[in-house]
Amino acid sequence: xxxxxxxxxxVVGRLPRYYRFLCELxxxxxxxxxxxxxxxxxGLTASQIRQDFNCFGGFGQQGYGYNVEQLKNEMAAIxxxxxxxxxxxxxxxxxxxxVASQMRFEEMGFSLVGIFDTDPAYRGMxxxxxxxxxxxxxxxxxxxxxxRMAILCVPQDKAPALVDELILLGLxxxxxxxxxxxxxxxxxxxVTNVHLSDSLMTLxxxxxxxxxxxx
Amino acid sequence: xxxxxxxxxxVVGRLPRYYRFLCELxxxxxxxxxxxxxxxxxGLTASQIRQDFNCFGGFGQQGYGYNVEQLKNEMAAIxxxxxxxxxxxxxxxxxxxxVASQMRFEEMGFSLVGIFDTDPAYRGMxxxxxxxxxxxxxxxxxxxxxxRMAILCVPQDKAPALVDELILLGLxxxxxxxxxxxxxxxxxxxVTNVHLSDSLMTLxxxxxxxxxxxx
DNA sequence: TAGATTGTTAATCGATTAACAATC
DNA sequence: TAGATTGTTAATCGATTAACAATC
Numbered sequence: 001x002x003x004x005x006x007x008x009x010x011v012v013g014r015l016p017r018y019y020r021f022l023c024e025l026x027x028x029x030x031x032x033x034x035x036x037x038x039x040x041x042x043g044l045t046a047s048q049i050r051q052d053f054n055c056f057g058g059f060g061q062q063g064y065g066y067n068v069e070q071l072k073n074e075m076a077a078i079x080x081x082x083x084x085x086x087x088x089x090x091x092x093x094x095x096x097x098x099v100a101s102q103m104r105f106e107e108m109g110f111s112l113v114g115i116f117d118t119d120p121a122y123r124g125m126x127x128x129x130x131x132x133x134x135x136x137x138x139x140x141x142x143x144x145x146x147x148r149m150a151i152l153c154v155p156q157d158k159a160p161a162l163v164d165e166l167i168l169l170g171l172x173x174x175x176x177x178x179x180x181x182x183x184x185x186x187x188x189x190x191v192t193n194v195h196l197s198d199s200l201m202t203l204x205x206x207x208x209x210x211x212x213x214x215x
Numbered sequence: 216x217x218x219x220x221x222x223x224x225x226v227v228g229r230l231p232r233y234y235r236f237l238c239e240l241x242x243x244x245x246x247x248x249x250x251x252x253x254x255x256x257x258g259l260t261a262s263q264i265r266q267d268f269n270c271f272g273g274f275g276q277q278g279y280g281y282n283v284e285q286l287k288n289e290m291a292a293i294x295x296x297x298x299x300x301x302x303x304x305x306x307x308x309x310x311x312x313x314v315a316s317q318m319r320f321e322e323m324g325f326s327l328v329g330i331f332d333t334d335p336a337y338r339g340m341x342x343x344x345x346x347x348x349x350x351x352x353x354x355x356x357x358x359x360x361x362x363r364m365a366i367l368c369v370p371q372d373k374a375p376a377l378v379d380e381l382i383l384l385g386l387x388x389x390x391x392x393x394x395x396x397x398x399x400x401x402x403x404x405x406v407t408n409v410h411l412s413d414s415l416m417t418l419x420x421x422x423x424x425x426x427x428x429x430x
Numbered sequence: 431t432a433g434a435t436t437g438t439t440a441a442t443c444g445a446t447t448a449a450c451a452a453t454c
Numbered sequence: 455t456a457g458a459t460t461g462t463t464a465a466t467c468g469a470t471t472a473a474c475a476a477t478c
Contacts, residue, residue, distance in 0.1 A: 010469065012420055016413035020394065034435065043399060046435095047471050054437060062436040063478040079416050080423025098313035099411070108412060109419030149422065173422050175415060179235065184258060190425055192418035196314070196409065197323060198231035200390060201294050203407035204324030205227055207364065207388050208295025210405055225445065249459065261459095262447050269461060277460040278454040 011052050015079055017042070018052070022072035034065035084111040085173070087149040088141075090162060092117040092125070092132045095177060096153035100127045113145050118158075142169040149173035149190075156180065226267050230294055232257070233267070237287035249280035299326040300388070302364040303356075305377060307332035307340070307347045310392060311368035315342045328360050333373075357384040364388035364405075371395065 021042055025033060035046040035053075042049075053059055053066075059074050060066045076082060087110045089100050096117070105112050115132045122132040133141070141147075150166050152159060152174055159180035166174075173190035174182050182191045207213075236257055240248060250261040250268075257264075268274055268281075274289050275281045291297060302325045304315050311332070320327050330347045337347040348356070356362075365381050367374060367389055374395035381389075388405035389397050397406045422428075 007424075008469075012417060013413075015420060016410070016416040019416065020413075036435080043396075045471060047473095048469090050436065050438085051470080058437060060436050061478060062476070063434045065435065078420070080419045081416065083423060085419065085422055094313035094316050098309035101309050103411065103415060105415075108415045109423070110415070149418070172425075172427070173418065175418050181258075190418060190421045192414050192421070194409075194411065194414055195231070196318065198228075198235075199407050199409055200318065200320075200323045200325070201231040201234065201296065202227060203364070203388065203390050203405060204295045204300065205230060205293070206405045206407070207300055208298060208324070209222075210387075212387070223445075251459080260447060262449095263445090265459095265461065266446080273461060275460050276454060277452070278458045280459065 007055050019075040025068045026072050030068050032065050081109040085149050086113045086147040088114040088147045089151045091153035092122050151175045153177050234290040240283045241287050245283050247280050296324040301328045301362045303329040303362045304366045306368035307337050366390045368392050
């Protein structure tokens with residue numbers, strides 16, 4: 001793997017999709033694939049695919065293409081799926097519970113080790129075999145289990161203080177479902193934002209600006 | 216509004232965030248804002264902000280800046296939030312229920328008019344005052360209520376056939392939480408994808424490629 | 431060897447930033 | 455009027471695409 005140059009966000013953003021297609025090809029028993037074939041399946045150019053892969057090294061073979069299994073494994077290693085980062089869920093509301101019960105964390109480079117919510121109504125409830133705990137137990141828990149990543153599913157106004165606390169407790173990575181801008185205050189943190197409402201408004205834009213517009 | 220040129224996806228992707236900041240400014244009672252001030256708050260360049268706004272028309276005034284209230288309203292109109300598109304939720308699993316109960320559809324240009332799930336276990340359950348219905352009632356429902364958008368929260372393998380059906384029933388827009396590539400088959404559909412697992416893998420990448428790497 | 435397809439360099443395209451004249 | 459800030463054009467930067475020599 002070429003460790004020198006920084007990989008652009010555009011390239012990184014395409015990696016999970018490459019990985020997904022390679023998993024499907026692998027599951028379907030395909031042994032080799034050319035950049036042209038892959039480009040047709042994925043709706044990209046073959047050039048882009050080769051450029052993207054070559055950010056990380058030459059995984060192909062001239063005249064042959066790429067070995068599906070090998071490329072899939074390379075991709076998993078690049079994405080860091082082979083090392084599990086311990087993660088906690090903060091906020092066990094509708095969205096938090098959906099995320100906790102639905103995501104296959106272990107296949108995505110994480111293991112969910114704790115779930116916290118301030119609301120006593122959830123106390124005792126279990127998700128994925130994990131009991132929902134009070135935030136009062138957070139500090140102790142972090143000392144013992146050393147989670148590194150937090151999934152932020154708390155209400156907007158609770159996010160800033162909570163992030164401050166989590167940073168103090170040694171976490172440095174966030175999967176952020178709130179609109180709080182973590183990177184503004186902690187530029188060194190690893191942050192991936194999921195802004196569902198932004199995504200929905202984007203759809204509104206494209207509907208109202210399509211041929212049929214308002215209908 | 217300049218109706219001529221197509222607006223790039225990069226610009227459209229920034230509109231909801233502009234709108235969000237303008238709502239906050241408005242709520243805080245701010246009357247005017249300059250592109251420089253806004254750029255500092257948002258972490259963008261003033262140039263970019265002015266370029267973005269001017270895709271849609273000149274909303275500012277030289278020497279003064281922008282009127283917060285007016286700009287907010289313009290933004291809402293551009294995003295099409297003032298017209299509600301009727302939408303249905305397909306799939307009332309964890310994620311579907313979270314989305315249905317959490318999103319403020321009416322503030323984002325949509326109204327949720329129906330919820331459907333094949334699983335009889337959900338029959339009778341209510342979300343936002345809407346009863347979860349059997350898919351058998353879908354065709355009749357669409358004839359009556361004419362939903363235009365569907366939120367796809369169904370398992371991977373159910374998506375292709377379901378989209379075929381929804382297209383036949385007159386829907387042309389999708390908020391897609393599955394990995395099924397709707398646009399490949401229906402290039403004219405309005406589609407916004409939410410790929411939670413891709414998002415999570417992206418975070419894994421940035422963690423494992425940060426200074427501390429694997430830890 | 432001949433054919434295929436990569437890895438990589440060069441060309442193009444688009445998006446972002448800088449600069450500044452227009453003007454409130 | 456003088457100062458501020460837009461709208462817009464030009465310059466820069468980065469990402470995508472095309473081309474092709476290297477090579478399996």
